[in-house]
Amino acid sequence: MPEAGRGSPPPSVVFPQSVASGDPAPDGALLWTRVDMPALALTGPVTLGWTVAADPEFRTVLVTGTTVTDQSRDGTVKVFVSDPALRPATHYWYRFTALGTASRSGRLRTLPEPDSALHSLRLGYASCQDWTNGYFIALGALADQDVDYVLHLGDYVYEAARSSATGTVRALSLPSGSDTAQTLADYRSLYRTYKTDPDLQRCHERHTFLAIWDDHEFADDCYGVHASGTADPAPQPERRAAATRAWAEFSPTACHLTSGQAPPGSVEFDPGQSADRQVRLWREVRFGTLVHAVLTDERLHRDAHPCGEQVSDKYLVPGCAEVSAPGRTMLGAAQRDWLVQTLGSSGAAWKLWANQTMLMQLKLGSAHLSALLALLPRPVADRLRRHLHGAGDGLFVNLDQWDGYQAERAGIARTLIDARVTDLVTMTGDLHSSVAGWSRVDYDAPPPIDFPAVLARRTVDPTPARGDLLGTCFMATSVSAANLVERFGMALSRRLHIPVHHLNRPVGRALEWMLAHANPHLALFESGSHGFNVAEFTDTELTVTMWAVASVAEAGACQVRAGHRFLVPRQTAPDAAPLIHRLR
Numbered sequence: 001m002p003e004a005g006r007g008s009p010p011p012s013v014v015f016p017q018s019v020a021s022g023d024p025a026p027d028g029a030l031l032w033t034r035v036d037m038p039a040l041a042l043t044g045p046v047t048l049g050w051t052v053a054a055d056p057e058f059r060t061v062l063v064t065g066t067t068v069t070d071q072s073r074d075g076t077v078k079v080f081v082s083d084p085a086l087r088p089a090t091h092y093w094y095r096f097t098a099l100g101t102a103s104r105s106g107r108l109r110t111l112p113e114p115d116s117a118l119h120s121l122r123l124g125y126a127s128c129q130d131w132t133n134g135y136f137i138a139l140g141a142l143a144d145q146d147v148d149y150v151l152h153l154g155d156y157v158y159e160a161a162r163s164s165a166t167g168t169v170r171a172l173s174l175p176s177g178s179d180t181a182q183t184l185a186d187y188r189s190l191y192r193t194y195k196t197d198p199d200l201q202r203c204h205e206r207h208t209f210l211a212i213w214d215d216h217e218f219a220d221d222c223y224g225v226h227a228s229g230t231a232d233p234a235p236q237p238e239r240r241a242a243a244t245r246a247w248a249e250f251s252p253t254a255c256h257l258t259s260g261q262a263p264p265g266s267v268e269f270d271p272g273q274s275a276d277r278q279v280r281l282w283r284e285v286r287f288g289t290l291v292h293a294v295l296t297d298e299r300l301h302r303d304a305h306p307c308g309e310q311v312s313d314k315y316l317v318p319g320c321a322e323v324s325a326p327g328r329t330m331l332g333a334a335q336r337d338w339l340v341q342t343l344g345s346s347g348a349a350w351k352l353w354a355n356q357t358m359l360m361q362l363k364l365g366s367a368h369l370s371a372l373l374a375l376l377p378r379p380v381a382d383r384l385r386r387h388l389h390g391a392g393d394g395l396f397v398n399l400d401q402w403d404g405y406q407a408e409r410a411g412i413a414r415t416l417i418d419a420r421v422t423d424l425v426t427m428t429g430d431l432h433s434s435v436a437g438w439s440r441v442d443y444d445a446p447p448p449i450d451f452p453a454v455l456a457r458r459t460v461d462p463t464p465a466r467g468d469l470l471g472t473c474f475m476a477t478s479v480s481a482a483n484l485v486e487r488f489g490m491a492l493s494r495r496l497h498i499p500v501h502h503l504n505r506p507v508g509r510a511l512e513w514m515l516a517h518a519n520p521h522l523a524l525f526e527s528g529s530h531g532f533n534v535a536e537f538t539d540t541e542l543t544v545t546m547w548a549v550a551s552v553a554e555a556g557a558c559q560v561r562a563g564h565r566f567l568v569p570r571q572t573a574p575d576a577a578p579l580i581h582r583l584r
């Protein structure tokens with residue numbers, strides 16, 4: 001590793017956000033960095049060199065090039081390296097140089113050839129990193145994992161400068177002085193700050209990312225160019241475009257390139273389009289013939305929430321006619337058709353749907369709710385009591401997820417089952433909880449299999465019939481954003497004047513018990529931790545391990561433990577049920 005030249009500024013000054021790689025191809029990947037032009041008092045364009053080598057010491061240099069950045073993109077740099085010197089499914093090392101200074105180096109991994117026989121794939125996946133609510137310890141732990149690639153499922157930044165749920169662990173202020181990001185300067189400032197976290201930097205340096213966004217890259221519970229949270233949100237195309245532009249500049253996705261040629265099917269970003277059409281995020285990734293992944297966008301093309309946009313219209317509500325109205329969409333017709341066609345025609349052993357919001361139904365039973373009411377803050381209890389009158393089947397926990405778009409969900413599931421699609425696993429973030437379970441066409445119909453018996457391997461029938469089961473789902477909890485136990489525990493602590501650390505365990509237990517009873521298709525619902533998941537695919541089975549970190553309240557406290565663990569064997573036939581066995 002060369003030292004900075006005499007008089008050259010150190011790497012932490014020239015490249016304070018370090019480096020990242022993403023969107024791999026069999027012969028390359030996207031490389032990212034940022035030159036801190038204001039800190040270096042640079043006003044004109046900056047020329048950088050980049051190098052890809054076969055070894056971490058850069059003794060065997062394979063590809064080099066130069067590129068340019070300037071202030072119009074806040075000094076961000078994207079190069080798509082594509083070169084026959086790079087072999088499929090192989091690790092390489094890369095770095096940038098500018099002003100006589102070399103960046104820290106990163107490691108990238110190219111993709112296998114799409115038709116190659118791959119027998120093992122390890123994917124780490126994570127989402128929901130709120131700077132203000134804690135440190136990104138989980139990403140540091142994920143950096144240390146022996147995974148091939150990392151899927152980032154969104155909420156890479158949070159638009160709010162203050163964590164409303166649990167107080168502020170790390171302070172943040174925005175250039176506009178607003179509580180939530182509004183301008184391009186605000187959104188850029190979020191990414192610049194988040195990307196100084198040392199654990200986040202290490203995870204990027206160590207692994208190649210495949211990233212999609214969720215709501216908080218723009219605004220909480222957003223849909224199209226609308227923020228949610230008020231009775232009748234006005235469209236905010238300029239704010240949406242600012243958020244999109246900052247994301248395109250800072251996310252290691254193969255769009256808005258400085259130089260190089262991204263492969264066909266990469267993310268498209270065209271700032272010349274209207275704000276609701278600037279990005280086509282959805283794409284497919286083939287990990288040989290072992291795993292065929294589709295990555296979707298469940299924000300930009302979706303309809304409004306079914307029963308209204310205020311918090312009280314979306315969370316813990318009995319629903320309304322619109323929740324199952326035909327024609328309502330989460331994906332938009334073009335993306336939905338592509339999704340169904342791609343999954344329906346895939347010949348891969350495993351089909352992976354990497355998405356933002358929980359696919360499975362999530363309800364809270366009326367009987368359990370009644371017992372809760374006495375404990376809750378009075379305004380919340382009063383509201384729930386009113387809802388309960390019309391809630392024969394309980395309340396939907398969250399209509400921002402697929403429960404608010406039920407006709408489209410059922411249609412996709414029915415079409416894929418009819419197409420005899422097997423071995424479909426959905427990986428999700430968004431709800432800040434560790435969740436596992438089965439996706440179905442109709443969650444209120446009698447269960448087609450004995451879920452608890454299958455989970456515990458107590459079933460006498462080794463190949464039960466599929467019924468309306470689509471596949472399996474595994475959600476990773478948040479990297480640092482407030483989980484449900486933190487949220488409810490803090491609310492109860494204020495109400496009951498009991499220290500929150502006395503409440504977390506009973507709140508967590510109560511939540512898990514209530515949700516398990518109201519949602520038999522769930523194999524797990526746990527919302528008391530922060531962490532990430534690792535999915536290991538082989539020719540015969542999938543293993544999902546949910547890793548949890550001890551705390552996000554202190555920097556550097558990187559204690560991590562393997563928590564819940566599940567095994568999914570390959571389906572034996574298209575009409576055989578997908579199975580989940582609990583390992584731990």
Ligand SMILES: [Fe+2]
Pocket residue numbers: 127128129155216430431432478481
């Ligand atoms: Fe989130």
